[in-house]
Amino acid sequence: MSVRNAILSFLAQRPRHGYELRNAFEALVGGEDTWGVKPAQIYTTLTRLEEAGLICQESVEQDGGPEKRIYALTESGLLELQAWFGSGVESEHQRDEFFVKLMLSLSTEGVSPYRVIHTQRGLLYQELHDLTTRRSRSNPKTELAQILLFDKTIMHLEADLRWLDMVEARLDEIQRQPLPEPESKPRGRPKKS
Amino acid sequence: MSVRNAILSFLAQRPRHGYELRNAFEALVGGEDTWGVKPAQIYTTLTRLEEAGLICQESVEQDGGPEKRIYALTESGLLELQAWFGSGVESEHQRDEFFVKLMLSLSTEGVSPYRVIHTQRGLLYQELHDLTTRRSRSNPKTELAQILLFDKTIMHLEADLRWLDMVEARLDEIQRQPLPEPESKPRGRPKKS
DNA sequence: TAAATATAAACCAAGTTACTAGTTTTGTCA
């Protein structure tokens, strides 16, 4: 979704071709190691946007080298973009992979939930360390936006670590509660009872 | 990925058929409004897992009604599952849609970044309110796991809100910094230096 | 007929792997 809308937004500034869009995006998010977007993704997204009528091919340059398909925003593309800016970004509510893993580890024999937590904590600390290092290497005079993005991720990692401690402390309690295992219900409309 | 691995984990307990797996998953994550998984996703995932050789059809029950394809875990499926439990869940590092939107709003005319922040804050407060309500309606004697999952999401939302304030306070500063227009890299073979 | 179990086929959107092919610059060697 981000890449898609970013393309629309760049094309709202002026018509561009695929490679130009890729560079613009990478510059915006902070380069390869932050959000490396592969060239192919730009082009597949462009064709999908064109199919949807949100952009159109304006012209094809060919100054000696390979072709440059120049895309431009259509009216409906502009509307879509404005709708995006006007709406909020919903969080991935409750779809937490680690939570699922932890719950499953409680009901799977041969797997220790404490070990699962331990492993996860190790990974989180690792990621936290990497990010703080990279954050401290950034220049606040020119890369403030990047630093703020680092801060956001760091805050999330710290929250995850606090949560992990919380869960670990109450794991016995969770384990004592009945596991939510539904038995297969009988076929057909349920009895009125 | 979660659904996929959850299926493997359920099949590790005992062989089951599609609908049974769906019920097990919904019971685990807490029902429709938390993580509604459509039946079709279970079946598509099952066929993909079978193609990958991680599960196999053990038998087909047919007690009068429609067939029930019973799936079982294979050895390589068990290995895969253990690998999953043994590894950590990596966070979606730095791929933040709202950050992209905010940055784009700075360089798109006709869009106010303050408005974008305002809208997002409204949505976050809304989500926070909904979650705290639902959390308070849960029973800690029987749904402790669910409550902890609510807590995790709530902690993330709170972090997002704090971050939003932080960013808003420094928005002028960000705006004064040069927009990261893509720097064109030097072409050709790099100098030996 | 209403409501539930149980499954299948077709499709979709985001993103990846692997590839082609030309361009520009630098390094090196005969």
Next chain:
DNA sequence: TGACAAAACTAGTAACTTGGTTTATATTTA
């Protein structure tokens, strides 16, 4: 000095994977 290979950039295509949705189905039972 001239030829040429090496390395990186520019620009794009095709095929595939993955996670998920839409829609349609048949069956059972109150």
